[in-house]
Amino acid sequence: MRKSFLSALILAALVLPGQVSASQILGATNGTPPSLKVNRQGIALVTYTTYAGKLSHTLAWGAVNGLPHPVTPPLAQQKFKIDFSGGWKSHHNARYWKTFKNACGKYDGPPLPFLISACKAPDGSYWAIQTWQRNLPMRGYDPWTSVQKAYELHLSHWSGALPSLDVTMAWTYAGQQQGFFGRMIYQDQPVYGTHTTSAAVGDPFARNISIDTFNSSYGTGWRHATQISAHPGDGGFCYTFVPQPPPSGYPSQDPHGNGLGSQIRVEAMGPGVTPIVATVVDRLSDQFSASANAAARAHFDQILAGDQHCAPERPS
Numbered sequence: 001m002r003k004s005f006l007s008a009l010i011l012a013a014l015v016l017p018g019q020v021s022a023s024q025i026l027g028a029t030n031g032t033p034p035s036l037k038v039n040r041q042g043i044a045l046v047t048y049t050t051y052a053g054k055l056s057h058t059l060a061w062g063a064v065n066g067l068p069h070p071v072t073p074p075l076a077q078q079k080f081k082i083d084f085s086g087g088w089k090s091h092h093n094a095r096y097w098k099t100f101k102n103a104c105g106k107y108d109g110p111p112l113p114f115l116i117s118a119c120k121a122p123d124g125s126y127w128a129i130q131t132w133q134r135n136l137p138m139r140g141y142d143p144w145t146s147v148q149k150a151y152e153l154h155l156s157h158w159s160g161a162l163p164s165l166d167v168t169m170a171w172t173y174a175g176q177q178q179g180f181f182g183r184m185i186y187q188d189q190p191v192y193g194t195h196t197t198s199a200a201v202g203d204p205f206a207r208n209i210s211i212d213t214f215n216s217s218y219g220t221g222w223r224h225a226t227q228i229s230a231h232p233g234d235g236g237f238c239y240t241f242v243p244q245p246p247p248s249g250y251p252s253q254d255p256h257g258n259g260l261g262s263q264i265r266v267e268a269m270g271p272g273v274t275p276i277v278a279t280v281v282d283r284l285s286d287q288f289s290a291s292a293n294a295a296a297r298a299h300f301d302q303i304l305a306g307d308q309h310c311a312p313e314r315p316s
Contacts, residue, residue: 034153036117036129038104044127045100046155057086057097064125064157066272068189069235070205077204078272080155110162113267113278114154125159130276132267134210138226139246139256140218156275163191163270165209165279166303170296170315172240175288178260179240180281181296181310183230183303184209184268190235191271205271206230209237212265217257225259230268231309238310 034048043061050056060080067077083089087096104119109126112118118128131151136143143149167182184191184207193206207230212222226244228237241260245253260283267278284292297315304310 034116034129036104036119036127036155037100037102038119038121038127039101040103040122042121042123043100044155044157045097045102046129046153047097048153051150056084059083059087059090059097060155060157063273064159066186066270066274067205068163068186068191068271070194079204080157080273112275114276123159125157128156128275130154130156132276136224137246137250138224139244139250139254140213140216140223140225140259141246141250141256144251154269154276156270156273158270158274161187163268163274163277165266165268165277167264167266167279167281168296168299169264169281169284170300171284171288171293172313172316175293175316177240177242177258178284179238179313180264180266181236181238181300181304181313181315182266183235183237185235186271186274190230190233191268192230192232192235194232207235207268207271210267211239212267213241213259213261214263214265216259216261218259218261219256222265223259223261231307234304234307236304236307236310238304238307238313240313 034046037045043059046058046060048056060082062081063078065078067075086094088094104121104127107118107120107126109118109120112128112130114130114132116129116131118126120126131153133151135148135150137148163184163186165182165184167180169178169180171177172179191207193203195203195206208227209230210227211225213225214222216223218225226239228239230237241258243255243258245255263280263282265278265280267276269276293315300314
């Protein structure tokens, strides 16, 4: 458990409605360390204090892993059944959480970003709680609203290999800029939905790819650059670091430079109820390398051939 996250959780606020779609968002917390228990019936008990100061005993069950993309005939994406009442709604017993017997053992699974607590269930599957400040403003701006400041509480349950983010840095636009391209993969298949993610269009398969940059023109430490969507069909994404003014409603229209830092962190919620995953890559040298970019171009053609959205950012 990382103290930096726990101290920052004091800033947490309400979670936007209608966004429970992957590593399932249970709510936000006031900074008290949440606890995770799982019994032999496969029910998880997450105990945490909300931003409003209310102690919540939340039960979750009925989901594991996820589907990488829509299939035919249609299948529903994995999603937990949730009881925020501590057992009254699901077991007709308001004291159910008090009798809960933990059977989840020591976590020995892969490293996870933003991890607060994790354990290994008797059936060999894993459960985890992660917290993520997912709605930070773009272009490295400091948050000024409660939604932007909120640290969301994410619960996940999985077995087998995790989703992965295949990210490659490259020179773009005739070698004048640096950027990256990649795709999200799960169960050897690309991860995508039928729409881009938004508050107006609900798609439990669609994925947002979050981009952070370290020690850049945005400021010292990790700063949030933007979010982009994994493309329908191939799970692909691409981004070039160029100065871009923020959307309207920001404190100013200063783009804060191009945001290219010494490292780039790419994050996404896994499909279904799989965890948040992330990967970190280093920026390229300032000196263009034709041979390195040729290798990047070959990889681009292997994984994103036919991706019209990313075609203009194909490595030079």
